[in-house]
Amino acid sequence: MTTPLLEIEGISKRFGGLAALSDVTAHVARGEIVGLIGPNGAGKTTLFSALVGLHRPNAGTIRLNGKNLVGLKPHKVAAAGMVKTFQNIALFLDSTVLDNVLIGGLMRHSVEDARELARRCLDRVGIGAIADKFAHNLSFPERARVEVARALCTEPQILLLDEAMAALNPVEMDEFLKLLRDLRGEGLTLVVVEHHMRAIMSLCERIIVLNFGQVIATGTPQQVSRDPDVVRAYLGRSAA
Ligand SMILES: Nc1ncnc2c1ncn2[C@@H]1O[C@H](COP(=O)(O)OP(=O)(O)OP(=O)(O)O)[C@@H](O)[C@H]1O
Ligand SMILES: [Mg+2]
Known part of the structure; x- marks a missing residue:
């Protein structure tokens, strides 16, 4: 078996007394589109932040292409090939789309080359x-695509999308899903956090389910949607 592109092993992250992630182990193969789901507060954003170096985990290892990334700053993780988009879109509103995107390219390129790359990403x-x-x-649909373009401008191997479709209507969402499938077709690996089940179920071949910071299920969309622990996790929260 070939080594997974991304190997997450035993990751824990505490915020004071709160265990936001507890012993999370998961992997992502090159070329996969993996869904990461779970109720509000399950730890999805925290896991993404730990993966890209925004939070240092209290325990565990994160390997990309076999190289341990724990302790690296976000720009080093990006240079290694992994970036995330932000749950709350964080564009420079007084700058042009091109300038927002070329920022992603400055890590590896001169401003001129980054500008060319940014145009290609757009x-x-x-x-x-x-x-x-x-x-x-x-x-909203333009903003979502600008976020993706900026991430692509870092020339990633794996892109982590944190609720990039949250503000989109169903038609815009379908168009965005097509974009993600196209990117995957070009060789990009994707991990997608999304609350819209229809989107996740139609997009992903494999889904990881978090609840209270722990992985409670991993499998195909059909498998996880029938998993009693998953059903309980969602019903338990919405009934509360
Ligand atoms: N910087 C922080 N400091 C303290 N607690 C935090 C911090 N970030 C997240 N948390 C807590 O950690 C837990 C996991 O939060 P996280 O944002 O990762 O959840 P999530 O699965 O992304 O939720 P949502 O679906 O609402 O985006 C929550 O209880 C949250 O309040
Ligand atoms: Mg979140």
Whole structure:
């Protein structure tokens, strides 16, 4: 068996007395689209933040291509090939779309080369025409694509998407899902956090379910949606 692209082993993260992640072990193979789901507060964003070096875990290892990333700063993790988008979109609103995206390219390239790369990334996500628009003028679907373009501009092997589709209507969501499938077709590996079950179920071949910071199930969409622990986790919270 080939080594997984991403290997997460025994990751724990505490915030004071709160165990946000407890002994999380999971892997992602090259070329997969994996869903990461769980009720609010389950630890999804915390796991992403730990993966990209924004939170240092209290225990565990994170390997990308066999290299341990724990302790590296986010820009080093990005240089190693893994980036995440932010749950709350964090664009520079007074800058153009192109400038927002080229930031991602400055890690590896000169400003000129980053600008060229940014243009290619914008074309790749289908918004080359709005390169000169100011970020504060964007629609939700445009913003979501700018976030993806900025992440692509770091030339990642694996992209972590944290609720990138949250503000999209069903038609916009379908278009965004097509973009993600296309990116995967070009060789990108994706881990997607999303509360919209229809989107996750149709997009992902494998789903990891977190609840109270622990992995409670891993499997195909059909397997996890029938898993009694998963059903209980979701019903328990919504009934509360
Ligand atoms: N910086 C922080 N300091 C203290 N507690 C935090 C911090 N970040 C997250 N938490 C807590 O850790 C737990 C996991 O939060 P996290 O944001 O990872 O959940 P989530 O699965 O992303 O939820 P959502 O679906 O609502 O985005 C929650 O109880 C949250 O309140
Ligand atoms: Mg979150």
